[in-house]
Amino acid sequence: DSGVTQTPKHLITATGQRVTLRCSPRSGDLSVYWYQQSLDQGLQFLIQYYNGEERAKGNILERFSAQQFPDLHSELNLSSLELGDSALYFCATGRGLGGEQYFGPGTRLTVT
Amino acid sequence: KNEVEQSPQNLTAQEGEFITINCSYSVGISALHWLQQHPGGGIVSLFMLSSGKKKHGRLIATINIQEKHSSLHITASHPRDSAVYICAVRDYGQNFVFGPGTRLSVLP
Numbered sequence: 001d002s003g004v005t006q007t008p009k010h011l012i013t014a015t016g017q018r019v020t021l022r023c024s025p026r027s028g029d030l031s032v033y034w035y036q037q038s039l040d041q042g043l044q045f046l047i048q049y050y051n052g053e054e055r056a057k058g059n060i061l062e063r064f065s066a067q068q069f070p071d072l073h074s075e076l077n078l079s080s081l082e083l084g085d086s087a088l089y090f091c092a093t094g095r096g097l098g099g100e101q102y103f104g105p106g107t108r109l110t111v112t
Numbered sequence: 113k114n115e116v117e118q119s120p121q122n123l124t125a126q127e128g129e130f131i132t133i134n135c136s137y138s139v140g141i142s143a144l145h146w147l148q149q150h151p152g153g154g155i156v157s158l159f160m161l162s163s164g165k166k167k168h169g170r171l172i173a174t175i176n177i178q179e180k181h182s183s184l185h186i187t188a189s190h191p192r193d194s195a196v197y198i199c200a201v202r203d204y205g206q207n208f209v210f211g212p213g214t215r216l217s218v219l220p
Contacts, residue, residue: 042212043198043210045210056206098202099160101157102157103156105153105154
């Protein structure tokens with residue numbers, strides 16, 4: 001158990017809908033990273049927040065957005081969902097801007 | 113050509129064997145990570161390297177920055193080491209690029 005929690009574990013929703021995934025970091029971790037893992041594209045980096053501010057952006061679609069709150073938990077919002085958004089979404093957290101990352105158990109999103 | 117390549121794609125070993133997984137990358141990097149993904153899907157970060165060599169238990173990771181190459185070694189392999197091992201690099205733009213993974217099966 002890494003100490004990073006993600007909710008929900010599973011989510012099934014329809015195309016066109018909007019969902020919010022939540023990540024709670026380990027105590028003392030200031031960085032949150034979001035990743036998407038799909039069968040056809042493997043792991044992809046979406047975005048990083050550090051102490052409430054966006055610090056790095058990867059292959060995040062415009063339909064997706066994230067934020068990190070003052071208590072350091074983070075949310076990933078996915079809107080206008082498409083079938084291709086079905087994937088495992090992981091968050092990872094860490095102490096600093098770089099450095100070791102501790103992964104949450106992931107949220108499995110199925111879009112039907 | 114993918115920016116991060118791994119070899120082999122698949123590897124089957126007998127318990128106790130010494131295992132090497134290789135990672136080559138084509139971009140300038142600030143750090144390289146080795147990740148382990150268990151059959152249930154959970155991911156564990158094994159190492160973060162920017163130079164040299166690190167050791168943790170039976171696992172050793174090395175990186176050669178000039179040759180843009182890293183290796184992950186497992187000594188005295190065990191069936192519980194069966195997993196997918198993923199190499200990831202962080203480029204100077206702070207983006208992460210992942211390799212396709214190496215699926216390892218260790219037979220008792």
